[in-house]
Amino acid sequence: MTNPTGKMFVSYRRSQADIAEALVTSLHEHGIRTWQDISDLRTEPTQSEIREVLEVENPELAGGVVLVSGDVVDSGIILELELPGLHNRWKNEEEFFVVVALCPGIDYDDANAILSKSPTLLDFSDWNMIKLGSTAEPAAADDVATAVLSERVRLNHERLDTDHPLDVSLDTYAPPSYASQPAITIDWSSYFTDGPPTSYRWNRRLLPRLQRVIDLVEESAPGRSLRVRGQAHLPAVFALGRCLRTTRGIDATWLQHSAGQHCPWNVHTDQQDSGLEIDFHVNDITGSDLAVLVSVTNDVDAAVGRSKSSLPNFGGVLELSLGDDSGSVLSASEAAHTAHVFRQKVQSVLNELSAISTIHLFMAVPAGLAFLFGQQSNTFPEIQTYLLETTDGARTYQPAASLGN
Known part of the structure; x- marks a missing residue:
């Protein structure tokens, strides 16, 4: 067979x-x-x-x-x-x-x-x-x-049985290697061998092909749920989640690796308060750029600050963090809550600052949370993601994938 x-x-x-x-x-x-x-x-x-x-x-x-x-x-x-x-x-x-x-x-x-x-x-x-x-x-x-x-x-x-998900993986750090091979193994590792891809490579090659993969899955396996995993950079994982936005109607679960096990994270999981703290500053009500800083596994503020010479002037800055609990391990229920709050708070800011046309997203989060964020970005405008890089010992953010609505 x-x-x-x-x-x-x-x-x-x-x-x-x-x-x-x-x-x-x-x-x-x-x-x-x-x-x-x-x-x-x-x-x-x-x-x-x-x-x-x-x-x-x-x-x-x-x-x-x-x-x-x-x-x-x-x-x-x-x-x-x-x-x-x-x-x-x-x-x-x-x-x-x-x-x-x-x-x-x-x-x-x-x-x-x-x-x-x-x-x-x-x-x-x-x-x-x-x-x-x-x-x-x-x-x-x-x-x-x-x-x-x-x-x-x-x-x-x-x-596959009707209720069995189709397995998908996305890898950017190294070629995929799994004991049980997924049906779809998206391999972008060759583009990261000599450093991260250029914005052109992200936006003109990788993202269109990622969208095509999901389109073909929806067309060739209608009604099939997906189970996703991978060792990938956060902008790539967020992009995959955005291709699987909740309004699309494809049930997709991320297998989050933690303590030697894979835990299923899904936006529809019953929520438990994650203790996420919110801070929002308005700089210019007519500004077109919104910064969204999410600090879960680490604090992104310092690296964003070191990158500001290459960033636009932000009309507003929305910060979401675990505060003193930064670095703690989220449960699946807490991850679902965090993703829900992310969507709710970003949408609230967009309603308040109607001139915003681009969201600049800086994340220090588990990969599964980046995936859930992407799924929850249904009505958001263009999203510019950033990749954390270390150059001469300094951690800064560099532009990665830019995702249109």
């Missing part, structure tokens, strides 16, 4: 490594793990390991992506091993699926001729194919990733 949460085997010629890398990156951003020769092959002979991973019902794979280029006709490994292996698994396993993508410059007739060279009675020459266009642009790779994700979500949705 196919493992529907397994990896997608990527078949390609090394001469097309750049296109394959763009495709693999897009798959990772859309929550799809991959099996690729340059990252997954061990030191044993290539053909024997590829043959092993392509064996029927090997649980490592959920399917395959075939990248067709003109020089595939010169590859014995692809024509005689990879393509027959993928086709055999598709034929023998009901949930195993294969997506065929055509490199720039390859049309459907070219692909049919190339794929028919595989020395088997049945091949992929009559397969539905996705053209990458005249250039290897990110949008073209996204078309392939979208097709893979849609089918993956559909298969997992059909297999």
Whole structure:
């Protein structure tokens, strides 16, 4: 039986490594793990390991992506091993699926001729194919990733019991690694290897793909609840929560890791007073920028103060903190209360300062609370999030994701 949460085997010629890398990156951003020769092959002979991973019902794979280029006709490994292996698994396993993508410059007739060279009675020459266009642009790779994700979500949705959630992870610190693999594993870790992403990368690449993932989940698994986890920077977690705003009607729970256990945090949990303290200052009633400082695991004031030379003049400053209890561990009920107060107080300030067009959000909170905050931001205007950085020993906040309404 196919493992529907397994990896997608990527078949390609090394001469097309750049296109394959763009495709693999897009798959990772859309929550799809991959099996690729340059990252997954061990030191044993290539053909024997590829043959092993392509064996029927090997649980490592959920399917395959075939990248067709003109020089595939010169590859014995692809024509005689990879393509027959993928086709055999598709034929023998009901949930195993294969997506065929055509490199720039390859049309459907070219692909049919190339794929028919595989020395088997049945091949992929009559397969539905996705053209990458005249250039290897990110949008073209996204078309392939979208097709893979849609089918993956559909298969997992059909297999799960009605009341069982679909598991999703978001990781930015390191590639995802879980004992039980989620169906969707969004991996942004490569963008943080050499420091945080630029604002352009946040807003033009990562956020649109995150929104697309949730849109496809809603479309391919209607009515399915989600169970979310991950080791991720707060702006990323907040952005995921905002994609799952409560008005969307998708029941989503964050698994908050604490004391070696995962505790489910949900905005609909019965609330218990968290002791959150509120302080609000008006600087300019006509100002367009509102600062929201949330201090739960630590105090953000000093780092925000050191960052003010790069910040706008704020029309108002709203501070939410645990006061003397800063750093204490919240329960699920206290987290739900904190998220409710966050929404209530921010909305109250927006009603009072009607000129506000941008919220600047500075957080020192558990990841699960950032997720709940995002879910509770239904009617808020544009939100500029910030990432805490340490430069020359000084902790400051730098702009991260900017989320429109």
